[in-house]
Each structure stands twice: as C-alpha cells, then as structure tokens.
Amino acid sequence: MIETELAAPDAASRAVTRDLAAFAVNVDATSIPGDRLELLHLAVLDTVGVAVAASREKSGRIVSQYAQAFGPGSGATVFGCPRGARVPAEFAALANGTMAHALDFDDMHTRLAGHPSAVLVPAVLALAEEVGSSGDDVLTAMAVAYEVVHRVAALMGYPALFAGFHPTGVWAPVGTAAAAARLLGLSIDQACMALGIAASQAGGLRANFGSMVKPFHAGHGGMAGIMAAKLAALGFVAGDDAIGGPNGFVHCYGGDRERIAEVVEGLGTRWFPLEGYSVKLYPACGKTHATVDAALALRGECSVEAIDRITIDADESVADVLPYSRPATGLQAKFSLEYAAVVALLDGKAGLAQYTDERLADPRLQDLLMKTESRLSPGNTEEQFFVNETVTLHLQDGRQLTNQVAREAGDLGQEVPREDVVRKFRDCCEGTLSDAAVDAFLAGWETLATMPDVSAWMRGLQGAGADSSDSPDACPHVRSDAL
Template sequence: MSYVEDLLDDIWQIDVDTTPKDVTDETKRAISDFFGVTIAGFQNPAAKPILRHIQMHSSSSGSSLLGTSMKVEAPMACLGNGYAAHVYDLDDCLQSTLGHPTAALAPAIVCAAEEANATGADVIRAYLIALEVIGRIGRVANPTTSERGWHCSPVFGVIGAATAASVLLGCDKATTAMAIGISCSYASGLRANFGTHVKALHMGAAAERGLEAAELARAGTTSSLTALEGTDGFFQVFAGIPPNSVRYEPSTNWELQDPGLMYKRFSCCSGMAPAIEAILEHPQLRESDPAEIESIHVGTSILSPMELVHPLPQTAMQSKFSMQYAIACPIVHRKTTLEVFNNDSYVQDERVQELMKKIYPAVDPELAERGMTADAPVKIRVDFRDGTAVETRRDYARGNPLNRLSDPEMREKFMGLCAPVLGTSGAAELYSSLTALESAANVRDLTDLC
C-alpha cells in the first residue's frame, strides 16, 4: 500500500475515550491557546487588510470569525481565523514540523465542526489524527524542507487541515487519503515573506485550502495515492528524497508527548524567546545602560539565521524576526509585553536602533551540533565600555516541552488576550468551556461565546 494508506491505517482508530489523559489534556491546551491568540489577533491593526478582503468576498453565512460578530462563508472564515491566529506570532510550535501546527489545523477544524454540528470529542479526535499525520510526515521531510527556504507551517499545515476537516466531515479513510493527496498540491509558503503580512496569510491560506481539499475529496475529486512518496511527489519536491524510497514506519509515540508542543510567551518568532529570557532573567543585563555597552555577541543554533532575517528592523512586523531586537528590546524597554513587538515606535526608538548595530549573532559550533532545533538555544556575551564582560546562556525558553508553562500560566495568557475583547467574565466562561472541550455537545456552543 501507499505511504498515506499505511499512515491512516495506523492512526484512524484513535478514540478520545481510550487516548491517554495527558494527550487529550494537551489537545485542549492547544485549542484553548488557539482561541486566545485568534480572538486577540483580530484586534491587531495588521488584521484590517484581511478583514477588508473577507468583507469584499463573502456574503453573510454560518461560519464564525472568532472574537468578532461576523458570520462568513467557511473558506473566508478559515482564511481569517488562520491569519488572526498567527498575526501576533503567539501561537504554538512543533519540532517535528519545524512550524506552527494549530494555527493551520484549528481554523479548518472549527469551520468543519460548525458545518457538521460536531461535538467537542469529535474536535479532539480530528486534531489528534491531523497532528499525527503532519508530525510523522514532518519527521521524514525535515530538516531539508526548512533548509530549502520553505515556511514549514503552511507546507505541512495544509495537509493537517485537510486531514482534520475530512475527519469532521465524515469522510472515510479512502476519501481522506484523496484529500491529503489534493492538499499536497496546495502546499506552499516562502520564508522570504517573514516580517510581512504574508507570514500570517500563510496560515489562513493553509486552513482555507485544507478545508477545500477535504470538500473536493468528499465530492469525488481524486488524487494520487503516492502524492507523498511517489515520483515528483511531496517528499521528493520538498525534501529531495528519492521517489518511492520511503516506507511508512508505525509509531507508538504521540506527537503531543514527543516532541510536544511549544507554547509562546512573546509576540515574536520562537527563535527569539531564549535570548529574550536570557536578558530578562540576568539581574545585571536587564538593568544595564545601553550607552555603556560596547558590543554583544550571540551564539546561535543553525536554524536561527534562517528565521531571524531582519538584523536592523524598522517595523514591528520585521522586529518579530530579529535576534538584534530580541536582545535590544528587553535592555532598552525593560519589558516584552504585546505592544513592544506590535508598535513601530518601540522598534524605531533611537536607543534600540543604536544598540542593535552593536549586536553580532553567529552560529556557535556547540549549538550547531543540536541540528535544526526549534529550541533556539543561545550563548550571549556582553562587553561593556569599562572593560568588563558578562556571559550567559539559555537552552530552553519557558513554554518549551522541556520547560513547560503551568495550567495557571496558560490561563493567564488566555485571559490577557481575551478579556479586553470579551470582558473578564466572558473570557473566563469561554476558557472554562474550552478546558472541558470533550463535554461540549456542539462546537457552536463554544463559538457562540466568542
């Protein structure tokens, strides 16, 4: 059989009632985090263009734009919710895909679940199956896919969105395999667009096309069963793997356990988080005078220079992908709240601009041995004008699976994002409902709270 048939055979029997509790709990954390970042994301001024586009191309319909009063056509809801989920760059990450999974999967899940009047348990199952699909494909294709300049989040995310939507729309394994084959031809997204609106657009487009792939397959559209491993298939094109050389290997691991999701605290690329924390948690560095700093040398892993492509950012969008800003921001502004990564004035501050010119990132030989790790470890050396120096390092940011955020910390993040939109009581009610997702009789009961 083909790779996709073997993969689906292996995971199709996933059932919420027999899934380990820590796995279902982690699914609820991921979905809750998605709702939080998406509801807040529509308040970001950078979401205005996508909302204008949706209003121009969608009549009133039954799919929710989370955190707004708008009901739109399902494809537009996927596009909008995916964009909003990623516009702050606060959504989760997964090592095996080297990207952000839930921002692509969850918009398609919400739309398909609303259409099907699905239960919360249905949503959990669809998410688990989809995450296993992209995680196992990602383990085969990466790190080459990322090394070639693809934005892995939509490249794998569209496949996951197609899978999840197929499950919720009642497709059988054979039809879901067709949807995955269709989505392989939709896979796209260039890292060249980091620091612009297009990065968030990648997530919305992946969700939209994933849902479309599922609906096309359900309508009878066929695709190649070897679209993954065959000649000119996904693995060959995105990862340079010789055609028909990959065979599916069953696994007993859950992606949510190994490697697990990384949840973010800062509104920027996850590759900046360890550097930010290294400064914030060092008593001398977080209180240092920028004018007294001679130079800062930052040792990084090999993924860092591929993602952090703006050495001297001029806009908030660019600042999210800058190691220089990751260091200068906490030193100059002494805070890393939402606005410092989403307001141009913080980036254009003269003190920040001057300090960034003194910051020199370079791949560190020791950290390079960790390969294409999304952990983004850093070593930092700060040399002061008086001849003294301070050295520090950070291997794992808070929120990494090896340095987990607690449930209260996850709730605090959610409330901080949603309370300004829904009110404190409304946000609390929604969070409580999401943490009991398996009990929801209809997903619309949750989206109606938004």
C-alpha cells in the first residue's frame, strides 16, 4: 500500500471548527440584528410556499414517496401531504428541501453562489417540529445557519462553483448541522463533531443542473446536517479540524487556507450581509432573469410574426450555468437564456405555467426558439457579481429593437414588497392547501417570533382533503409497494 503524508492539523484550523461550534450553541439570540431576523422571517414564508407548489411536481411526489416509505413515524410534516404523512426530521428535510428548490423559485444569495433558504428553512422547521421548538428558536437557529454558511462560502463558494460543484450542495450540510446543534442543545464538543460529520457529506455536481438532482442537493444537505447532529449527540466522532484543516472542508473545495482565520473574525458581532439576497419572481435560474426583464420590455413593440431572429448578448460566464440553448424539458428550460427570452415575448410573463413540458412543446414557441441564439463574450470574471444581458429583436423589415439590463447578479430587478411575498405564497399553495389552511398558516407566520411551539402550526401544511390515517399510503404521492 502506498502511504502519503498528510499535512498535520494546526491550532488555527482546529480553532475555526471549534469557534463555529461554540457560536452555534452559545450565541445570544438578542445579538442578532433585527433586519436579519426580518429577512429570515420573510424567507420562511417564501420557501414554504415554493415547496408546497413543488409537492405537485413529479420530483416532489417521488421524494415524498421515498421519505414516507423509508422514514415513516411521528416527527415532522411532509409539505402538501395529508395528515399522517409525518416522518423523522431528516427525512422531512430531504423531501421538503428538495421540493423547495425543485421549481427554482426559491430565493438566492449571490455571495453564497447559491440558495440558502431551500436548504435551511425546511431543515430547521422539520427539526423544530420534531423537538417542539419555539418560533424564536427557529429564527435563531436559522440565523446561526445563515451566518456559518456565509462565512465558509466566502472562501470556497465560488472556487467550488468554478470547479464544477453546486455550492448549495457543498455548504448545505455544514450550515444545517450548525442549526441542528443549536436546536438539539448540543455541547460545544458535540457541535464540533456534528460539523465534522456534516463536512464529509458535502457535494453536488453542476452536471446535474436541469434535472431532478439539482434540487436534491438542497434536500440532501438538510438531511445530512440533521443526521450529523443526531449522530454527534449519540457520541459519533469526527476529526476536530474538518472545517479549516489542511485536508478539510474549506481547503478541499478550493478555499484559500491562508485566509482561514477570516471565517471566524467578528463572529457573533458582524453578521451576514443583506446585499445579494433576492426573492425570485420568476421560477428559473437567477442568471436568466435579466433576459426575461429585457424581453418583457420589448414585448408590444412589434408582433411576433415580424421577428426574423433574436439575439441575446451575455457574459460568457453564464455558459456553464445555462447550458440548454435548445431545452428538451421544462426543467432544462429553467437554465436557458434563449427560452427565457422567447417565453417572455410570447406570454408576457414567466411564471410556473411557463416552465412546463407542455409549454415547451408548443409549436409556435419552438419555431421562435429556433430563431434565437446567445452570443457570449468575455466580461466580468470577479466572482460573477454582475450581469449584463441584451436582447435584440431583428425584424423582417431590417429594424432592430434592443433592450439591455445590467445590474448586480443578486439584484433580480426590484425590491419585492412583503405583500408580494404573501401573494406569491397564496399562489403557490393554490390547489394543494385549502384557503382555510393558507389563512391559518399566514396567521401563525405573523406571530412566529412569539410562538411557544411550532409543531401544531407546521401540521397545517398537510394537504387539503387529508384523512387521519397514519399509513404512508394515505398520501396520494405515495405507493410504498412500488419501491
């Protein structure tokens, strides 16, 4: 056997893991800035809504079926399924987290190169329901998770992205483990182990963008973090420098170990940035939103029949993230600049109904899609914090109509008012939850910070027309005999 010499752990790298663990379990909830809590409160509603909407999708049905077939029991609610569809928290985090990202309608944060809430909201809610945590506990655990994620992602988020990983799947287990350590009341030593166990479950490949596996990265990350914390609580042991060590999490995903001390600088006093966070109004990759806006601005200036061809000028950095110039499925269409322009021009909107296999198959849409091309050129290379996309309609009479949208990549074009997030939630729940259930959930959400136990509130996310059976087969999404 060939032996290789590994770099020895050092005090600094051990300190990073331990400092993160100590922060997770000991941070004073009153030190969390109010504007961060407001953001997290809004993220709960937005994320739950898009997850409920995805419970009707094929990927949502499959992952719900899996969770209930292999993890039945009293614990946490699987969103959109009837009463009795409750499973251990880690399985609920898997199902609900996957659904939260399945429509690509969940929020995003540019500085993370990913989607924090799709992972952290379902996981925290699931474990909080299982252990009977308060609403204040939920928001505090979410703040802990967001902070840990932002600090590790600052060093390895974009390096991991450029290496072909999906950053959301990379940092998801670590952030969730920090939140779970808080909710389970772990000691600092146990929280260190939880972070180490979680770090070894990190991963997710960009090769799976445009498939069901991309949202699975979010669900799996939530499941892995909860499992890591529960194992640590039972005495399972990991390395004590798994986050900052020379062969640890940050280093292996491309982070600069020379800067490892930055991970814990100001921990507990300097909180994660609000800049770069956005709620989505279109259920597609955020890199397509500027093109949607540009196309919508041009709509009405000419008839579709007058268009000879369409060009989209964009930064070449979008090529790997948006590889589908001719998407074959509604999922792939979410990662296509060409489709984004065409469907916005034809429909005048880009909602859930625009990103389906049925809409993609429309002959008129396909005809215009074949006349559309992207022209990519070198542009911003510094962490992809800027987008500059131009849609040009080349008309049959020789005229050209052009609209350009240039902005921060995390800025999806407008501040989303609170009432719009509430409206989005209602729209997402239509057809799955009754009007009474939606109203009840919203009423509970308004008072989340003072709710003594979130368990009953979470059970309100069970689907309309539910019965009281405890059998997984009570859920219309599940047939355990098919597995």
